[in-house]
Amino acid sequence: MINRELSLSEYQEFRQFLEHQCGIVLGESKLYLVKSRLGPLMGRFNIDSLAELVKRSMKLSERALRAAVIDAMTTNETLWFRDTYPFEILNDRILPEYKNHAGPLKIWSAACSSGQEPYSIAMTYLEYKAKNPGGLRAGIKVTATDISNKVLEQCAIGEYDSLALARGLSAERRKKFFTDAETKAGSMRVKDELKQFIHFRHLNLLDSYSLLGKFDVIFCRNVLIYFAPEVKRKIIAQFRQSLNPGGYLFLGASESISGLTEDFEMIRCQPGIIYRRK
Numbered sequence: 261m262i263n264r265e266l267s268l269s270e271y272q273e274f275r276q277f278l279e280h281q282c283g284i285v286l287g288e289s290k291l292y293l294v295k296s297r298l299g300p301l302m303g304r305f306n307i308d309s310l311a312e313l314v315k316r317s318m319k320l321s322e323r324a325l326r327a328a329v330i331d332a333m334t335t336n337e338t339l340w341f342r343d344t345y346p347f348e349i350l351n352d353r354i355l356p357e358y359k360n361h362a363g364p365l366k367i368w369s370a371a372c373s374s375g376q377e378p379y380s381i382a383m384t385y386l387e388y389k390a391k392n393p394g395g396l397r398a399g400i401k402v403t404a405t406d407i408s409n410k411v412l413e414q415c416a417i418g419e420y421d422s423l424a425l426a427r428g429l430s431a432e433r434r435k436k437f438f439t440d441a442e443t444k445a446g447s448m449r450v451k452d453e454l455k456q457f458i459h460f461r462h463l464n465l466l467d468s469y470s471l472l473g474k475f476d477v478i479f480c481r482n483v484l485i486y487f488a489p490e491v492k493r494k495i496i497a498q499f500r501q502s503l504n505p506g507g508y509l510f511l512g513a514s515e516s517i518s519g520l521t522e523d524f525e526m527i528r529c530q531p532g533i534i535y536r537r538k
Contacts, residue, residue: 262302263309264295274314282334282407283466283491297332304328331408336482338373340380340428345532346481346510347384353529354477354508355388359395361476368472368502369404370465370480374424375415377479378404382454383437403472405463412460418450419443465495469502476504482512493520500524500537509535 266274274294275286286293298313305325307313316322317329341347358365369378385400406412419441425434425448438448463472465483478499484492499509500523509524511517517524517535524535 261308263311264299264302266291266294266310266314270311270314274318277318278330278333279488281330281466282464283488283495284334284486285488294333298329301325301328301332327409331410334407335411336373338376340376340433342377342380342428342481343513343532345529346479346534347380349510349529349532349534350381350477351384351388355385355396356392358476359392361396361398364398365396365400365477366473366475367400367402367477368475368479369402370463370478371483372404372406372415372460373408374411374420375404375418375460376424376428377481378402378415378458378460379418379437379450379454381479382457383433385457386437386453400457402458403475404458404460405472406460407462407464409462412462415460418455419447420449422446466491469498472502474504475502475507477508477510478503479510481510482515484511484515489520492517496521497523503537505537507537509537511535 271291271294278284278286294314295310298310302308302310302313305313305328307316313325313329317325319326355365367381369381372378381402382400385396389396404415406415420438421444425438434448437451437454439451441447441449463469465480480495480499484495487495496517500521503509509517511533513532523538525538527534527536
């Protein structure tokens with residue numbers, strides 16, 4: 261008999277485990293989220309008790325289960341050109357500012373989830389180049405990272421079903437940047453001309469970023485809201501180290517670094533806010 265119940269003490273222990281592993285802070289009332297996201301793993305790992313699944317996932321010896329649990333709890337749905345204005349700022353302000361850049365413009369899409377953000381960045385660049393063929397002759401390099409190896413594999417394939425394609429992607433862009441996939445009716449695959457700009461790799465934002473190198477622009481949107489203040493402060497400090505002087509940081513519309521650092525200048529755009537490394 262399948263038991264999907266989790267006691268308060270078991271939930272509290274799992275909350276501490278998740279925060280330690282990836283920095284995510286679950287609220288007191290998020291037990292329903294744990295049940296909905298971890299429920300499908302019970303059948304996959306042949307465990308008929310949610311409490312047992314959670315307990316085993318916290319053991320170092322249960323690597324596959326632990327990875328699956330972290331994947332399930334950290335994977336969030338996203339959409340193409342989310343909030344619109346960050347990509348308008350990229351097109352109207354940042355790409356023109358770097359148009360004579362000696363090397364490729366280096367952009368990091370942190371916590372890229374299912375890949376819509378880095379691919380949206382690449383589409384923005386190609387649309388800019390179509391209108392400004394002499395700008396950014398060295399192109400762009402987008403590093404897209406996430407904690408979930410499962411979604412990174414999907415990102416690299418670049419295949420999306422009709423429901424995902426409908427979320428923020430115009431018919432014009434779909435026609436221009438995608439081709440029909442053979443695996444599933446209605447699914448489409450990102451064209452190679454977009455893929456060539458993007459390198460997907462695994463990264464936990466709690467770890468060091470030094471191996472990624474330096475960037476001119478960092479997108480880390482709608483991610484900091486899940487972290488405790490001290491973790492946010494550490495991540496922002498590491499972003500500062502990862503940015504070239506004068507580089508830009510994009511956060512989510514409801515996120516702010518006020519009170520966390522003084523290493524960035526806040527720039528108000530119409531609409532939106534971006535941060536520039538001092």
